[in-house]
């Protein structure tokens with residue numbers, strides 16, 4: 080079952096999820112860490128109806144964007160689901176983005192409503208970020224704010240049910256790009272519904288599950304994979320505001336499954352209270368968003384007896400491959416194509432299909448693959464082959480059993496703690512600072528984050544730069560996770576015969592820069 084139409088004419092993801100809600104609507108859907116006042120499925124239905132009614136009262140029509148830069152909480156998910164219900168396009172923004180970054184997204188997406196943290200409202204206004212956004216509401220980590228007050232004042236039964244086609248937009252998620260310019264990936268109701276169904280079946284989710292949800296809810300991992308799979312199968316999620324290793328260890332006894340980026344698993348392994356006994360009852364640990372090292376996979380198995388299930392996805396495609404639920408989970412492989420998803424390996428320049436074992440571009444086709452980049456038709460066309468395969472930018476090979484191994488990236492990209500950082504964007508920010516003649520940004524191995532950002536900077540003649548001052552100057556411009564963890568100041572960069580910076584030489588030179596016990 081990969082199409083939403085089989086469960087009725089309405090392709091609206093909310094309707095698809097609701098079809099999986101438990102018959103007993105008093106069952107918990109969202110459990111807060113203190114275990115008190117869980118949100119039941121009846122609460123989800125009522126509160127999302129109020130939210131949808133409120134959005135409709137504002138005049139928000141199907142297809143209009145609703146942007147949100149808010150802390151994680153049950154109310155954030157109500158906003159997401161309320162948007163789906165009203166047919167609005169949900170546009171979540173990383174809370175780490177600075178006002179100038181947010182300004183760029185708002186100008187590009189032209190949302191009808193922007194929801195932000197109360198304390199951010201002033202700063203965003205001053206930065207001119209809100210120019211042209213007709214309405215701004217607030218929502219805080221506890222779920223309070225002008226948005227909640229307005230939604231609660233709306234009658235649930237006044238919400239009009241909006242049906243959607245599979246091809247209609249449900250969400251836009253911004254991803255940075257190799258050019259330094261962010262692109263809005265357009266995900267449809269059909270993309271998200273098909274992936275939720277596929278993953279729920281592949282990973283055996285059911286109404287008895289309790290997913291430990293520590294991921295942020297502004298990326299596809301925490302927002303779509305984790306949330307949609309639970310709601311579709313009528314289970315519950317223990318919703319933590321963020322990944323805090325002590326809190327995760329406290330909550331694990333109440334959970335049946337957990338999803339995370341590799342950093343979560345390496346942090347758990349580094350904690351003395353993380354024992355096999357603690358997680359003996361668990362049925363599933365899923366890892367994604369960054370490569371899980373074979374070392375972490377093996378150490379986790381040795382400590383707990385659990386083989387972490389690694390899967391491969393992207394913002395643009397949702398999830399593509401996964402190691403099997405039953406069957407061999409191979410360290411270093413992200414598994415086989417999910418049902419309904421096609422993977423092929425091609426020669427990067429020509430698109431010619433390659434055979435088993437040959438390394439090439441990973442290309443993806445299926446109902447999970449996005450519709451394109453928001454208002455970037457040419458860019459979209461350039462990333463698809465004839466026949467509808469999306470060119471991922473990752474390099475890999477398939478073995479004779481169809482297991483995928485990712486061996487590198489064709490794009491200059493750093494994945495730090497599961498977050499993508501494009502060197503070009505950081506280099507551009509550095510080059511705009513006074514006193515910097517040239518800059519090259521690379522990823523270096525990092526014990527905690529997998530890779531971390533390093534900038535190699537050349538000062539202008541006669542200028543004395545310091546690492547601290549460069550970092551301080553970047554902070555107001557770049558989200559903190561993009562700010563280099565180290566700045567190395569040098570007299571010149573290694574160039575090839577064409578005058579291009581030799582990043583591989585820099586990567587080699589600084590490969591051990593984080594090789595210290597503080598990692």
Ligand code: MLC
Nearest residue numbers: 298299300322340342368392393394495496497498559560
């Ligand atoms: C936080 N910081 C990071 C960082 N996260 N720096 C680099 N890389 C990261 N990932 C910075 C903060 O800005 C801050 O900087 C300092 O580290 C401490 O902040 P923190 O909030 O205490 O960090 P921490 O809680 O430790 O966060 C690390 C983390 C978190 C790994 C727990 O980043 C995380 O939850 N990552 C998951 C990302 C994710 O969900 N990815 C899915 C993408 S979807 P300073 O300088 O201010 O001190 C996708 C598709 C798919 O990729 O297939 O899933």
